[in-house]
Amino acid sequence: MKLRGKTCLVTGANSGIGKITAIELAKQKARVVMLCRNEEKAEKARQEIYKVSGNTDIHIILCDLSSQQQIHDAADEYRRRFTSLDILINNAGIIAGNERLETADGFELTFAVNHLAPFTLTLLLLDLLRHSEAGRIITVSSEAHRFARFDMEDLQLKHHPYSGLNAYCISKLCNIWFTRQLAALTSRSKLSVNCLHPGFVASNFGNSASAAFKALLILSQPFAISNEKGAATTLYLAGSEAPEHISGHYFKDKKIKKPSKAALNDAYAEELWEKSAALTRLELHKVSLS
Structure with missing residues (x-):
C-alpha cells in the first residue's frame, strides 16, 4: 500500500519508536496524526x-x-477534524513500578494504558x-508476553502479588489476544489486524519502572537496538512491503x-474481549465488525 495521501494515527508519537514511526510515515507523504499526552513534548516532536x-x-x-x-474525547475530536483513517498504530505503552496504581476509572495502570486504551x-x-480501501490496525506487543504469569479472573493483579514487570507482560499478552480476536471478528472485511514485537529498544521506555528494573535496563543497553530498528516492523506492516x-x-x-501457547488460546482471547467490553462499557452491538 502506498502511503502518500493516507491518514495514519500513531499513539505515543512524541518519543522513541513512536516518533521514528511518525517521521518515516511523514517522509512517505502520509498525513500523520499524533496522539500524545503532553502538549509541549508533542509540539516539539x-x-x-x-x-x-x-x-x-x-x-x-x-x-x-x-x-x-479522554480516549472517547480524542476519538470524537478525531472525527470532527478528519473524515478518514487508513492506519491506526497502537504504539504507546508503559511499564510501571512495583507499587500497584489505579487510574481514575479504577483500572490497574499498566492494564489500562497498554490494553484497555488500544481496545477502546x-x-x-x-x-x-x-x-x-485497505485499513490496517497495528499494535505494538512484546516478546515479554511469553513470561506472563496470569489468572484470567485477575488480569489486573488485584488479588495476586503485584509486580510491575508481570503487569507489563500480561498487558503484552492481552495485545496479542486482542489482535487475534479482532481479526477473527473482522475476517469478512478488508481490514488487516496485526501485532508485533519491536525488539529491545534503547529508548526512554521504562522511566516509570522500579529501580531494579531500571538498573537491568541500564545493564542491557549494550544489547539494545536503535529506535529506527525498533520501528522497522511497525513500518513494514504499515507500508507497501x-x-x-x-x-x-x-x-x-x-x-x-x-x-x-497461551497467546494462541482462542478461549482466552474471547474471554478477554468480553471482559474488556464490560470494563470499558462499550456498546459493541453498535460496532460494525463484519
Whole structure:
C-alpha cells in the first residue's frame, strides 16, 4: 500500500519508536496524526517531524490513555477534524513500578494504558478504518508476553502479588489476544489486524519502572537496538512491503512469528474481549465488525 495521501494515527508519537514511526510515515507523504499526552513534548516532536520530512500535514490530538473519558474525547475530536483513517498504530505503552496504581476509572495502570486504551480507541474508530480501501490496525506487543504469569479472573493483579514487570507482560499478552480476536471478528472485511514485537529498544521506555528494573535496563543497553530498528516492523506492516490480507498474526523482524501457547488460546482471547467490553462499557452491538 502506498502511503502518500493516507491518514495514519500513531499513539505515543512524541518519543522513541513512536516518533521514528511518525517521521518515516511523514517522509512517505502520509498525513500523520499524533496522539500524545503532553502538549509541549508533542509540539516539539511535531516540529522535528516537519523539519526532517518536509511534510506539513502533521497534527496533534492530546489524550491521556489512562483515562477512558479522554480516549472517547480524542476519538470524537478525531472525527470532527478528519473524515478518514487508513492506519491506526497502537504504539504507546508503559511499564510501571512495583507499587500497584489505579487510574481514575479504577483500572490497574499498566492494564489500562497498554490494553484497555488500544481496545477502546480502536473500536471507537473502527468504522473509519473499515471504510478505508485497505485499513490496517497495528499494535505494538512484546516478546515479554511469553513470561506472563496470569489468572484470567485477575488480569489486573488485584488479588495476586503485584509486580510491575508481570503487569507489563500480561498487558503484552492481552495485545496479542486482542489482535487475534479482532481479526477473527473482522475476517469478512478488508481490514488487516496485526501485532508485533519491536525488539529491545534503547529508548526512554521504562522511566516509570522500579529501580531494579531500571538498573537491568541500564545493564542491557549494550544489547539494545536503535529506535529506527525498533520501528522497522511497525513500518513494514504499515507500508507497501507487507502482504495484503494478512490478519491476526504476531510479527517479529518483519516476519510472522508463533507467539506463546497461551497467546494462541482462542478461549482466552474471547474471554478477554468480553471482559474488556464490560470494563470499558462499550456498546459493541453498535460496532460494525463484519
